[in-house]
Each structure stands twice: as C-alpha cells, then as structure tokens.
Amino acid sequence: DAGVIQSPRHEVTEMGQEVTLRCKLISGHNSLFWYRQTMMRGLELLIYFNNNVPIDDSGMPEDRFSAKMPNASFSTLKIQPSEPRDSAVYFCASSLTGYEAFFGQGTRLTVV
Amino acid sequence: GENVEQHPSTLSVQEGDSAVIKCTYSDSASNYFPWYKQELGKRPQLIIDIRSNVGEKKDQRIAVTLNKTAKHFSLHITETQPEDSAVYFCAAFFNDYKLSFGAGTTVTVRA
Numbered sequence: 001d002a003g004v005i006q007s008p009r010h011e012v013t014e015m016g017q018e019v020t021l022r023c024k025l026i027s028g029h030n031s032l033f034w035y036r037q038t039m040m041r042g043l044e045l046l047i048y049f050n051n052n053v054p055i056d057d058s059g060m061p062e063d064r065f066s067a068k069m070p071n072a073s074f075s076t077l078k079i080q081p082s083e084p085r086d087s088a089v090y091f092c093a094s095s096l097t098g099y100e101a102f103f104g105q106g107t108r109l110t111v112v
Numbered sequence: 113g114e115n116v117e118q119h120p121s122t123l124s125v126q127e128g129d130s131a132v133i134k135c136t137y138s139d140s141a142s143n144y145f146p147w148y149k150q151e152l153g154k155r156p157q158l159i160i161d162i163r164s165n166v167g168e169k170k171d172q173r174i175a176v177t178l179n180k181t182a183k184h185f186s187l188h189i190t191e192t193q194p195e196d197s198a199v200y201f202c203a204a205f206f207n208d209y210k211l212s213f214g215a216g217t218t219v220t221v222r223a
Contacts, residue, residue, distance in 0.1 A: 042215045045210060048209055048210065055209065100146065100158060105154075105155050
C-alpha cells in the first residue's frame with residue numbers, strides 16, 4: 001500500500017478562487033481526519049469522518065470550508081472563496097481503529 | 113476540555129545526551145497517547161505510542177512514560193543522534209477519536 005495520498009502537493013491560488021484538496025485513504029481504513037498546520041496554531045483538527053460520515057466538524061473555520069467523503073477511500077476539502085489567511089499545510093490522515101493515524105504528505109496551500 | 117500542553121517548545125542537546133519532552137492532557141478519559149516526529153517539509157510520522165493500561169513503553173532509544181493520575185506523559189530519547197533533530201508532537205485521543213496535538217517541540221541535536 002502506498003499510504004495516504006494527497007494531491008496536489010503544492011497549490012498557489014489567488015484570493016477568491018476555489019481550492020479543492022484531495023485525499024486517498026489507506027485501503028481498509030475507516031476513519032479520516034483533515035488537519036491544518038500553521039506556525040501560529042500548530043496542528044488543528046478540521047473535521048473527522050468515520051465510515052464516510054462526518055462525525056465532528058467543529059474545527060472547520062467557517063462556511064467557506066467544506067469536506068466530503070463520497071466513498072470509503074476518497075475525501076475532498078474545498079475552500080470557496082479562498083483567502084490569504086487560509087495559507088497553510090493541509091494534512092489528511094487515516095486510521096483503522098481511530099487510534100494510529102497515518103498522515104499523507106500534505107498539501108502546501110498559498111493564497112495570494 | 114481537549115487540551116494537550118507540551119514543553120519545552122525548543123530543546124537543544126549535545127549528541128549522545130538524552131532529550132525529554134513532557135506533555136499534559138486535560139481529559140481523564142483519554143486512553144491513547146501517540147508521539148509523532150515531523151522532519152522539515154515532511155509529514156508527521158508515528159514513532160511510539162502508549163495506551164492507558166501501561167505505564168511505560170520502550171523501543172530502542174525511545175521510551176514513553178504515562179502517569180494517568182497526574183495526566184501527564186513524557187518522551188525520552190537516549191543517546192541522541194543528529195537524525196533525531198526534528199519537531200516532536202505529543203497527542204491524546206479524546207472521545208475515542210479526536211486526536212489533539214501538543215504545540216510541538218523542536219529538537220536540535222548538536223554534533
């Protein structure tokens with residue numbers, strides 16, 4: 001298994017544009033986490049899915065952020081419209097038991 | 113609450129010396145405590161974890177201790193090497209799924 005795969009690795013976009021980040025889970029895993037990492041705030045949990053169902057989205061900053069899990073192996077995080085303060089590294093992580101979380105390589109988002 | 117506090121924020125040690133990072137957590141129901149290592153520009157990777165039914169776990173030069181009564185756990189790295197230089201995060205599970213991270217410790221091993 002190639003592990004958790006995220007795309008794109010880097011994204012530079014202009015303020016106001018829509019951004020979609022993608023994540024492919026490890027086969028067989030049933031839990032999916034989206035994290036955002038910044039120097040100021042560290043690693044923040046944005047949303048957690050279990051068996052494709054969003055369980056906790058209390059970390060989603062605002063309505064501009066949305067996440068979906070259309071099937072058991074794939075998830076998207078969308079920001080619309082994007083703002084410069086959204087610039088960060090976004091990680092997704094998957095697990096089987098909800099314990100050992102395996103991280104993807106991350107997407108470095110820059111909004112100019 | 114779901115807070116995890118981590119200290120120190122930076123740690124510089126001489127190669128061969130030991131490094132200790134300490135974390136405290138707020139929810140007494142937490143029962144799983146992983147530690148992640150993140151090298152510059154890379155993803156966090158699990159290096160060791162401990163569950164609440166044990167007080168200590170060791171894997172070669174790395175050990176973790178847990179004091180559930182005091183709600184704190186620590187990472188110990190012995191005989192540090194340059195490749196140990198990285199950012200280390202402690203974490204605790206809340207509500208059986210929410211993995212909350214400490215702020216991270218930047219460890220620098222001086223040759």
